[in-house]
Amino acid sequence: MKKLLVIGRTNVGKTLFCVRFASYLGLKDLRFIFEDSDGKTGQQHMSVREAERTLSDPLAHRTQRLQSLHIEFPRGKDNRQLLLTDTTGLSDGIHPEPKVRQAMAQTLLAMSAASVILHMVDAYELGKSVMVAQGEASSLPHSTWTDLDEQVVSFGASHEGYVVLANKIDLPGARRGYKRLSERLSKHKVIPISALDGTGFREVKQHVWRMA
Template sequence: MRECLIIGKPNTGKSLFFVNFARYLGVTHFRLGPEKPPLAAVRAAEELVTPTPHHTRRLLRVILSTPSRNGQITLLTDSTGLTDHALAAIEIRKAMVDTLRAFRRAAIILHLVDVTAAAGSPTAPGTVDRELAELARRKAGYALLANKMDLPGAREGLKSLGRLGLPGPVIPVSALEGSGFPEVRHFLLRG
């Protein structure tokens, strides 16, 4: 089994992408913790997606029903958002360490960035994104997902993304509306 890690800054749409992309690939229920009952996709999204940064504080995994070209099953993993600065909350720092450990072992990295974020805002592509992209470039399976393409300003943000010099294929997506999901699926199938 190979792991596909969704990574990026807080509030870039990782958890919404996790739920909606898995749903696109046929997953109908999600277990958000060992003691929790399975939830339908809509309820899982309601529990996971909030405007509060670092709502996701543990790795969440789901097995995808779509195998890769070589028949391997993929474990899709949602992660805690990484930041350019250290945070005081121990629980969040531990969750970030878990995310970085998952990053090291994952065969595939789906790196989400918010292309609508204003420069200087906490969700705008920045240092941590460049560092993640540089490390991930060593992996065969790396794609930069330019998220929130359904929002105003996304096209301009996508153009400015090129100026950051982030390596790898760029796939424009909307975690909310599902645009770009066929391209991401194709990327996973190639791996």
């Protein structure tokens, strides 16, 4: 079974994407497998709506554990299986809360065990910062793109199916952020998506299916 890990900075839309993408792939009843950073595990069934309402919100570090969903789909005569895992968002520096630090460490560990990495970036935030900074075409302003992002790109790129998802493309100026990101990461595949309205899900599905 291929393990797909959704990683990125906090609040970029990882959880909303996981829930809506699973729904797009046909899952109605979401059976989450949770794994806390102290190793405690659990399961919970939720509808898509309930998952959106309880697991995703505008607060930073809403997710502080691994949250996985099994996805099964037909391929020829067989059924293929994927494990889609949502993670704790990453942030710069040393977070003041030990629980968040531990949960971020859990994300980093999970990265080494993943087969495919979906690296989510907030194209809206990038678009805003590009507008203010007006720098070189291939550069990204330090306010939204730091060593942390570069390290995630370098690590992710060592995985066969590494792809960057430029999320929140539905918001004003996000296309500008996406364009600058694609120029900066010209060696990588960058897919513009909206976890909110489903833009780009078909392309993500094609990519994921190729990897499965």
